[in-house]
Amino acid sequence: MKISWVLWWILSIIEVLSFLVFSALLWMRDVDATGAVQTTELKWINIGILFSAYVLPFGIQIVWLIINVVLNSKKKA
Numbered sequence: 001m002k003i004s005w006v007l008w009w010i011l012s013i014i015e016v017l018s019f020l021v022f023s024a025l026l027w028m029r030d031v032d033a034t035g036a037v038q039t040t041e042l043k044w045i046n047i048g049i050l051f052s053a054y055v056l057p058f059g060i061q062i063v064w065l066i067i068n069v070v071l072n073s074k075k076k077a
Contacts, residue, residue: 004068012061019054023047 026046031037038046 002068002072004064004071008061008064008068015054015057015061019050022050026050 027043029038032046036042
């Protein structure tokens with residue numbers, strides 16, 4: 001397997017796992033650093049903000065995937 005594919009898989013797994021871990025940490029806390037009690041709505045908002053921070057790296061991963069697929073199809077042709 002090409003090194004680009006291996007790196008893509010490694011970074012994708014790290015990205016997804018880090019998002020899941022940070023989301024779980026946000027969901028489990030009862031009070032944030034300012035002392036505000038975390039309701040269910042605030043937890044969802046916090047996870048949404050975290051998701052917005054992950055949109056750019058996720059977009060870069062998608063572009064990288066497309067480049068890998070195109071380069072692989074050109075090599076096979």
